[in-house]
Amino acid sequence: MQKPVTEVAAGLIYREGRYLIGRRKAGTHLAGFWEFPGGKREAGESLAECLQRELFEELRIQIDCPIPYQIIRHEYPEKVVELHFFRCHIEHGDAMPVGCEEIRWVSPEEFREFTFPPADDAIIEALQRDVMGAAS
Numbered sequence: 001m002q003k004p005v006t007e008v009a010a011g012l013i014y015r016e017g018r019y020l021i022g023r024r025k026a027g028t029h030l031a032g033f034w035e036f037p038g039g040k041r042e043a044g045e046s047l048a049e050c051l052q053r054e055l056f057e058e059l060r061i062q063i064d065c066p067i068p069y070q071i072i073r074h075e076y077p078e079k080v081v082e083l084h085f086f087r088c089h090i091e092h093g094d095a096m097p098v099g100c101e102e103i104r105w106v107s108p109e110e111f112r113e114f115t116f117p118p119a120d121d122a123i124i125e126a127l128q129r130d131v132m133g134a135a136s
Contacts, residue, residue, distance in 0.1 A: 058099030074119030
């Protein structure tokens, strides 16, 4: 039997060398893990629209036009998640943890100090490589 696929849009929100991450609330799937903010795509919306809606709902921010970065498909025991990561910047608002426990601005070098879901491993490695490539 095929597992259902959940499409998720996630924002790589960048400012002054740091990315915004949020900690998942208790009682949710992967509670306590840190993640790049975003959420599930609803019927009839594009992934960019999904990301803009989710970031406003979760953080009360409006972003510029999201730029596709990478797609990662990860299989959990109960479902398959297809994560669409987008680079973006905040246009309006100051991020507040409305839909998550807390938020932090962290550099790619600091990512390993936080516990992310297994699905995020590849994106963390890619962002750390980007920093190393920019430094050389």
